[in-house]
Structures are given as C-alpha cells and as structure tokens.
Amino acid sequence: MKILLANPNTSQSVTDRIAAVARGNASNGTEIIAVTAKVGVPYIATRADAAIGSRVTLELLADHHTGCNAAIVGAFGDPGLGGARELLSIPVVGLAEAAMLTACMLGRRFSIVTFSHSLGPWYRECVEYHGLTSRLASIRMLEGTFRDIGNVQEEKEALLVELCSRAVREDEADVIVLGGAPLAGLAEQVADRVPVPLVDGVAAAVRQAETLAALRPRKATAGTFRQPAAKQIIGVPASLAQLFGDGNA
C-alpha cells in the first residue's frame, strides 16, 4: 500500500520528521511518499496561513496522488481537506481529524497540547468544523517563542509535558492530542511522563489512512463528496486544473 503524506508547509525538516514517524508507525508493506510544499509558509499557524495552505494541499495532491491508495494532509488543522475529499477518488485524512477521532476511542474528552500560542484560534475552528466541540476538554498552548520549528519538540519537551499534565489535572482531559506536525514522535518519547494516553497526529493519520484504504470505500457519485462537475480554472498548475476537470488547462 502506498500512502501520500503531503506537507503543505515549506519546512523540509518537518517533512523529514513526519515521514520518519509515519514510517515507524505504518504496517509492514506500507510505503510512505512524503512531499513538501514549494509554496507557502514554514509552518501554518493562522487562518491566513491556512487560506494559502489549503490550495497548497490541493496542488501537492494533484502532483503526487497517482498510484497512491490514500493521502494524508500533513498539517494539524487539515487545510484543504474538504476540497481534497471532493476531488480525489482515494481516501484523504487530515492530521487533526485522525488524531481527534482516534482520541475519541481512548477517552471521553481530549485536550490538544501544542507549542505555540498562535495556533490556538485555527485549531479551535478545526475542532468546531469536525463537530467535536463537546468532546474537547481544552486547547493548551505554550507561551513564548522557539528557536527552530524543526527542533521545537526537543527544545520545549519539559514544558510540553507539564502542559499535558495540567490539561489532565485542571481541564479533566482523558487523553491528550499532541497538536502540530512539528511535535510528531514526541508522544512516544514522553508517554511515561503523562498519566493518560497520548495521541500522535502522524501516527494516528497513517493508521487511519491504512484503515480507510483497506476498507476500499467507493468514490461517492452522490452526496456532497461526489466528484464536482468539470469546470474551467485559471492560473493554477496543470495538474491541479486537471483535477478540476479543466480540459482547457
């Protein structure tokens, strides 16, 4: 099985990290195709970043989905997920979606713990979008700045563990989702220092992508995720125009 892991951020170091975690958590025989955005920002943190990132996701999927059995939107917050699910015939899952739904099977209420205060608003809108507000205990974010997005988890490890513990103690979380692709792999490192299950978004996403691929769901020909009618589109790469069904592209 081949799974496309599309990082809509421009940080190669983050792609490397999430690819490694994806490979470490994939089943035998699953191949991870990891690609990095050539357009956009180093990491998506705001609504404005996500507005850019949602198109980036579609471009990456257009370029690389052929031959894959499923695809992952490799940014927590899932930019472009709904559109990707319309355009592609293979299953697509987002990091946040996969992590939150997996968390729902491990506890009643989950908290999202992340490394930057700027991520909160976008994450909150993501939880609301997925209709999971009643399952959310809290979103906990570190204050202050960090040195390097590629190593933020090592730099902030102790603070993040403390934040997880506070979410359990003060917000009554049964399970913690470590939010943000740059935190991929951290769950495994610190599992024994937090008293509830931790969910790694990348690990959850790769397993959920495998699950969806294994179930071989048909592409909808009705409902809101049927392939949209072909339409003309201007100013986007040819591969993406083709996904939109543009024959003039």
Add this chain to the structure above:
Amino acid sequence: MKILLANPNTSQSVTDRIAAVARGNASNGTEIIAVTAKVGVPYIATRADAAIGSRVTLELLADHHTGCNAAIVGAFGDPGLGGARELLSIPVVGLAEAAMLTACMLGRRFSIVTFSHSLGPWYRECVEYHGLTSRLASIRMLEGTFRDIGNVQEEKEALLVELCSRAVREDEADVIVLGGAPLAGLAEQVADRVPVPLVDGVAAAVRQAETLAALRPRKATAGTFRQPAAKQIIGVPASLAQLFGDGNA
C-alpha cells in the same frame, strides 16, 4: 496481534458471521477470538436489552481478554463500552463507535441504516452518547418483521439497498453506516448499488482495534478512564469480580 470480538448477544449464527467478516478484514497476522454471550437475548434491540447486555459485555471481556491486544464490543450500540474502558488495560472499541468515527472520515454526514424499527431509539441514544449528533443525517429502519436474525441481511437485501439510497437522496447523507451486527458483510455485497461509501461496523471495528493496539496507548492512571479503586462486588462471576478488584479490596 490478538483481538477479542465479544458478542453480547446469544446468537451463535451472528457470532459466526461477524467473526468471518472480522477475519476477512483483519491485517495479516491478526487473530480474532470470537465469543458469544451465554446470558441475555438473541439480539439487543432496546434500552432494556442493552441494560442486560452491558453486564454481559463485561463478563465476556473478563473471561477472555487475557492475552489479547484489544477488544471489540460486538453489538452495534456498544453496550458496556464505557465500563469496559475503565476496567481493562487494553483498548476497547464498540461497533457503533468505530463505524461512526470511520464514517466521519468519509463524509460530512452519515446515515445509519438498519433492519428493524425497534433499534432506532437505542441507536439514537448511542449517537448522542458519542457526541456525534451534528454529523448524523438520519437513522433509517426497515418496517415489518424478519424470519431469522442469522439471515436477515439476505432476506432484506433489496429493501436495505433501497433504504440506503433514500438516505442519500432525501436525508443528504454522504456515507452510510450499516447498523447492527447481523448486517456484517452486507456492505461488501451491495457497495456497487449505493452511490456513496458504505461502512461495515465489524470491518471498521477490527481495523480500529488494530489501530489502537498498534499505537500502544498507556492505561490511564488519571482522568475518567483510570482503573477504578478496587471494590467488593456480589453475585457476579469470579472473573468479573476480579476485574472489579474484589479480593484485593
């Protein structure tokens, strides 16, 4: 990996069916341990049945979980799921829970289609319990009676397909969950006759159980799914009393 599939109904024919579907959808190397209730009703259809079934689930898990990596509550509606998640150290997932959360990754709104009108109220309470009402398009149930719970899916196949199509057309469902253990395997049979993805509860549950086991979440020592304090319990089988910690109390 060993997964316990506990059918809290007394119908061996249903156990045989769900075990076959579970094995057909499991990864290589996964062993399915299927067990049938010795106490209770042929199939759980009402709140009263579920009140009986929730204890049956705990008894089956108490007797058979040792050596397993994860467990499945093998009745759509998930009787006893919350309690099982407290008592056991391995992950536990319910058919309805697994099916609905999987459906959330395949569409915006799902309908549940099932074979008996009597199942509706219990299923609705199950959707509410999981906090997924905003993702539910409808619950569609066949009217009338059926001959044999072990073969209801063959007897009613055409009517069930029609009900799926109506859920898509009239209720705006993006994806259909076929509800009820006796419908296990039907999704595969009729996938090309329904215009949206179908989710089979058993197939989804076995994959989700594998996913949870693969992620190796720690047993909570805090939060609402920590192991409850040991307590005395009277009038239940010794294996279940042991799960409650009786004897250590």
Add this chain to the structure above:
Amino acid sequence: MKILLANPNTSQSVTDRIAAVARGNASNGTEIIAVTAKVGVPYIATRADAAIGSRVTLELLADHHTGCNAAIVGAFGDPGLGGARELLSIPVVGLAEAAMLTACMLGRRFSIVTFSHSLGPWYRECVEYHGLTSRLASIRMLEGTFRDIGNVQEEKEALLVELCSRAVREDEADVIVLGGAPLAGLAEQVADRVPVPLVDGVAAAVRQAETLAALRPRKATAGTFRQPAAKQIIGVPASLAQLFGDGNA
C-alpha cells in the same frame, strides 16, 4: 399509593437512609416499599458499576413492582432507567432525573455537589443523557476518601456545605442538587447554611413519583417506550424473564 424505592446498591444502610427520607417527604397515605440489591456493589460510582447496576435495577423492579403505583431508581445516575420505562406499565423515575428537573423549577442553572471524586464522570454522562447540559453550572466533588458510605454525610458535612457555597460563588449556580443516595436528608440539615435552594434527590423523586402516579399516564403503545415485543432471554431470574415476555415468545 404505593411507591417502590429500589436501591440498586448492596448497602442496606443506604437503603435505610433513603427510605426514611422518602417517608419523611411523602404525602399522607403514600407507602414506600424499599428494597436493596442482592447483587452488585456497595455504591455505584463508575461507568462499570452502572453497567452492573442497570441490570440490578431491572431485577429489583421485576421482583417488587406488582401492586405499586410508581417506582424510583434509587441511585443518583439512574442506572437502568430507560429500560425500566420500557418494561413497566407504571411510571418510573430516577433520583438524578427527578432532582435535576425539580432544580430547573427553582433556578436557571444548577450545580451537583457530591461526596466522592469518582462520581463525576458518571454524573456528567447522566446530565448529558437527560439533555440538561445547558442548565448545568458545575459538578463539584469532594477530594479524598471517606470512612463509611452509610455515614459519609455526617463525616463530610462541613466540607459539603463549603463546596455548595463555592458552586454558588464561583460557578454561578442558582440551585444545588445534592447528588448521591448517601447524601439523602442532608439538604434539610444544612439548608440555612447555603444561600440558594438545595434539592434532595430522594425527596424530589418521591414527590415526582407521586405526581406521575397521580396523573395516571397511560402505558405507551407507540413511541419508543411502548412495551417491547416479547423475546427469549437466558440466564436471568424468572421474574425478569417474565418482564421481557419470555415464555410468551
């Protein structure tokens, strides 16, 4: 009028206490038939306990409802309430349900105050089940252990009063529900030390059971609380099997 007060816990001391409070709050001419579980745990505190308790409730009602005008599920959290309402022709009400609905007529938002931290998750699910989350100010629970379930209210009286006051001051509660059968009677003792109305679950339940009996509602023959179709049931006491219609099946 005869009202069955079924305690699904095995603590006779708790039954004695709630029976006394029920008799003290009943109208002239109301007889309270109080019965204690022979199966289960000393007090129901977790989802696992409730899974056992829900069947216990049905067994107690099966054995004792004949000749009664209404029945009370005598544990806060209402294990087995929905099933009991399906199976019986007389009205059935739960301690938590009665207390919360009564509280709604005394204020806009209520807090539940109880004696053990372990009760919180189950109570929260109970509030959600009854659809009353928007009326809930908070659930406040004592930390720490207690000596004897039969006397926990005397042991913890001062701490419980303080917890009530904090719920008013910090959580903006208009009214306090004292949760848990072991706290029956406490409301009357401490009413003048808490600045808002207190609701005693047992007192509320006995009055609500009288109200329902007085209104003489018909047993539903349609809707989701109609008597379920008779079905075979294995491994339960004969009186309960009869309620399920076994023998006629």
Add this chain to the structure above:
Amino acid sequence: MKILLANPNTSQSVTDRIAAVARGNASNGTEIIAVTAKVGVPYIATRADAAIGSRVTLELLADHHTGCNAAIVGAFGDPGLGGARELLSIPVVGLAEAAMLTACMLGRRFSIVTFSHSLGPWYRECVEYHGLTSRLASIRMLEGTFRDIGNVQEEKEALLVELCSRAVREDEADVIVLGGAPLAGLAEQVADRVPVPLVDGVAAAVRQAETLAALRPRKATAGTFRQPAAKQIIGVPASLAQLFGDGNA
C-alpha cells in the same frame, strides 16, 4: 396548602376551566386561588401579547400571593415567570415549564399540540428558553379559526386527537403535551384515543407547585434569583411597586 393560579389572560371562562382542572388534580387539602387578569388580551398568542402578559403576571402575583405556598403562571408560555421567581419568596412555576419537565419523565421526546397556528413561534421560544430543544419532537398546531376560546377544546377535539396521533407517527414523540390553558382537561377526555401518555399543563403545574411547596426550598439570597435590590418604579399599581421594594428604596 394554598396555591395561587394566576391567569394572565382576561378570559374568565378560561380561568373557570383551569381552576376546575387544578382542583380536580390537586391533593386533598390543597386550596386553589384562581384569579383573572383585568388587563391584557383574551388569550396570549404572540410575542407582543406575552410582552403585555409578563407584566400582568407580576401584577396578579403582587395582588394575591400573600398567604399562598406556591404560585402558577396560568398561561402556557410562562409570561413573566423569571421575574416572578426573582420577586417572590414562594415557589412559582409556569404551565409550559411544568408540563414539559413532567413530560421528560414520561418519554425521551415530547411534542406540543395546540389549537391555533399563531401560538407556535411563542411556544418555540419558550422551549428554547427552558433549554429543552433536544427533548422536543415537534410543535403541532391546528390550522384555521375557532369560535370561542372557552370551548375550543370541545369544538376541535377530533382534530386535536388526530394531530396528537400524527405527532407520534410522524415526529416520533414519546409523549404529548397539550399546550394552551384553554385545552386544560382535554388530556383526560381523550387519553384512550392517543397511543402515548398525554400531559395536561394545568394538572402538571398544580402537582409541581405542590411538590415545590412541599420541599420548602429557601428563598435564594445569592445567585440570579435572589431578591433584587429595592428600586424606584413609576406608573405601576402600589402592590407591584411594593414587590419591587419601592418605598424602601
């Protein structure tokens, strides 16, 4: 026990009817003091009518509450209920509130059936105000006009029964609330023609008022139903000004 039944409508015929039903459903020893508005409309049907009626309720209570143990706002929709609960030291309950909360103990979802299409919007806002939307199956209203508010239930009996049955069949109601004071007493007349329990607002309210009075809740001195600070008020009857504390201000 004395219960004040305050009809904020000007129809004496409706007062006579609800007083008779109240007396027929009250416990032995309960005295019903029924009073009729001297200001306002024959029956409250719209938001504008309710804006008038809410002050009428306060005036009636100001004039007649002395010596009573509890009071009932005798119009379905409960105009002025919140204000009355602030100003008075005795419990106050509304017809709609009492009927809906009682219905919640008889089924999962209730429908409100009433005699005039104009009542729907106000009733819907009333359900929302009480936070019970998740328990509402539907509001069903007769189309067309009627001859006399004092006899509308006799004139429309067959149509109302049919509407109840449709609410059960099409809207999945478990229980029916007959809405509107002019329908008081109808539930008893037609109970055997509707397949689920019927709730009479007046019968429910008189029993709930008795329940609240029997529980002897203290007047809040904190929370949002404490007695408001005394204030000057102009242009209202002296008895009402006194309730506002004018003169002491």
Add this chain to the structure above:
Amino acid sequence: MKILLANPNTSQSVTDRIAAVARGNASNGTEIIAVTAKVGVPYIATRADAAIGSRVTLELLADHHTGCNAAIVGAFGDPGLGGARELLSIPVVGLAEAAMLTACMLGRRFSIVTFSHSLGPWYRECVEYHGLTSRLASIRMLEGTFRDIGNVQEEKEALLVELCSRAVREDEADVIVLGGAPLAGLAEQVADRVPVPLVDGVAAAVRQAETLAALRPRKATAGTFRQPAAKQIIGVPASLAQLFGDGNA
C-alpha cells in the same frame, strides 16, 4: 431618515446620553427622535425589570413610531423587541442585538462588559435568545455599587477598562461589547486603552437601524413576524391598543 430611539427606562439623563451618541454616529440627514419611559424603573437590570420594560417599549413605540423609518429599543437586553417586530411595519432593532451582531463581524468571540453585577443574568438570557452563545467569550461585570446611573461611566472608567483587558487576556475575547445604555459613548473615550475593537451599543444600533431602513424590507405577511390578527386588549393606552388592532379600545 427618522429613527425613533425609545428608552424604556425612566432616566432622562440616560436618554440624553444615548441620544447624543446616536446623533454623533448617525449618517448625515438622519434625525434621531429620542423618547423616555414615563413608566418603569430608572434602569432595567433584572428579569422582573425587563417584564415591566417590555410593555413600556411597546407603549413608547405605539406613541412615537408614526413617520419614523426605523426604531431602536434603547436598552441593552432588548425588552419587548420580538413583540415590537410583530406589531410594527418599520424595522426595529435592539441595542444588544445590534451590538452583538456587529461584534460578530469584528471577531470570532465577543465579551460583554458592563457596570453592575445585577445585569449578568438578564444579559446571558439575551445572548441565548439571539442564539449567539457559541460566539460569547464571557460576560464581565463590575462588583460594587455606583453613585449615579447618569455618570456611572465616568465614575468607573478605569475599572471598566481593566475589565475589558481581562476579558481579552483571560477569556480570549476578540472584541468587546460595552453593555448597557449608560455606557454609551464610552467606547470612543477608551478605545486606545483596550487592545481589541470596542462596540458601542448605541452607535451600532443607529447604524444598523439605518441599514435596515435603507434596505426597505417589506413587512412580512407570512412567517412569525407577520402582523398578528387584530384582538381586543384591555387596560393599555389607546395608542397601544390600536397597534394590537383593537377597534374597541
């Protein structure tokens, strides 16, 4: 364009203040007709006050709406708004409604900051009535008393600014609504001391009233804001009786 600004409070000083703010924020050519209640309380703070004020609003509109293009209910909390919208053919908007909807265009979540603790419960019910609870960050109220409703904003300015800042910092508000007619004009004074946009209820209302008037919406002849059928009404001023369509008044 003429806009009626109806203050349902009896404080002329407040009317003067809100009239000045309305004029300062109105478009060129808009005339503000400001009127003060002759009946009621100096400022509406509780549910009981609002029950009086809702009729006062209707009386003021009945007396003064002729020739106006739109009307404003000049008390935060919007007493009588729904009824006014039924009875009048011109648009009517409330201070709270206008402020909150305007705030929704300036941020994701708003806090309401006001000068008296007694206002909280009524404001909360107002937010719920408008269906905007999911957009509310918090309601923040000053503790303690004030000297003069006409100058409370000057007296409490520093404390109110601090409260705004806390709402941003602790409650994650994106925008602040200054609640209560007596705070009209404060937003402009303190805008540079609060780090998010401030919404002045009167300024928002006058602009929204202009907007509604400019859009020239037709009076509904269907739906729940159609003109109610004419009905007899007793004991209200002739102008109000006429609005109710009473020809006998």
Add this chain to the structure above:
Amino acid sequence: MKILLANPNTSQSVTDRIAAVARGNASNGTEIIAVTAKVGVPYIATRADAAIGSRVTLELLADHHTGCNAAIVGAFGDPGLGGARELLSIPVVGLAEAAMLTACMLGRRFSIVTFSHSLGPWYRECVEYHGLTSRLASIRMLEGTFRDIGNVQEEKEALLVELCSRAVREDEADVIVLGGAPLAGLAEQVADRVPVPLVDGVAAAVRQAETLAALRPRKATAGTFRQPAAKQIIGVPASLAQLFGDGNA
C-alpha cells in the same frame, strides 16, 4: 468612503452585476472599487473551489486595499474571510456573513435560497462556521442546470420565487437570504412576490461595510485577529507576501 468589493471569481459579468447593486445600495459619498479574480473559477461552488478562492481573496485584497476604508469578500460563502481579517487593518465583511447577520434583525429564522444544487454543502458549512445554525430554517436550492452565470437570475426568476415561497410555507422561514453573488439585485425585483423580507447579500454587505468603517474600530493588537507575526512566504505575489510581513521577517 471607499469600499473594496473583491470578487474572488473570474466572471467579469458577475463583478459588473454586484458592483451595480453595491453602488445602488451605497450611501451618498461611498465609492465602490470592484475587482475581479484573475485566478480561479467562474463561480465558487464547492469546497475545492473555496480552497482556491480563499487565496484569491487574499491576493485581491493585497493588491487593492490601500486607501480603502473597508473591504467585502464578494462571494457568498466568504472564502478567505478569517485570514483577511487577520491581515488587514481595515474592516472586512463577507457576503454571506453580512446577509445572515442582517437577516437575524428581520426575523427569527432565515432560509438561504440559491440557484444551484452544488452550492448547498459549502453554504451549510458557512452557516456552521458563523455559529448561526440555530437561526437557519433551511437551505433551498434549484435543481438542474443553467445557461449563463451572468444571467442565471433572469433565467430562473420564477423558480426562485417559488422556492422562496416554499421556504416560508414549509420550513417556517421569517426571512429569505438570496444566496450567491449572481443573484445580486434579484431581491429588489421580486420583493412583492414573496411574503417575507428578502435580504440581498451585496446590498447587506455594502451597508455593513459602511457601518463597520463608520464605527472606526481599532485594529486588534491582542486576541485572535491581531496582525500575525511577520513570516517568510514563498511563491505568492509580492503584494501578498508583503501582507504576510515577508521582507520584515
């Protein structure tokens, strides 16, 4: 006052239409700067289209906002609105947002009526995003195809009027929002054929943009719409990169 009307669709005919309606509804002295997307699709109808359109919106605003007092996202569904509100210092409003919030002041529940079935899912997500689901009566969409997006309102006028009437009659809408920029101006044409107020998205948006500009809200320096920290961005036009603060990063 200058208002930027940014059409994130590539149809010049639609821009011409909405510009004309905007000018017809603007106050004296307001200048409308209307611009059309050079990238993207003829009209945004799906989640995938919106993922493209959200970046297009940001590009148009980056190119044209200088010197404007407010901006309008000129597509119903508001692609890119949240990001725009972060990046710009002037107020930004969306067509759907403005129309829905305006509708809330004209009735309790609104329906959205539009010309193409494909628009429904995106519009529903837009309503949910703005937290207005409880105010939504229905979304009604024409079936079938149309000839020319520039003239769809003339082609389908009679059918759209019929759909509006059905929304009032069957869905209990108090007010109708005509959804989709191509329907701009239709409300005025057909107002006398629909029995409730109609809201034109463009007319509402231009008035709301004027309102926001007139209120002169400060740019947030805290909360979730503060200017994001400057960051590097690759592969976007220089004007947009500048908005992201690139160059200063």
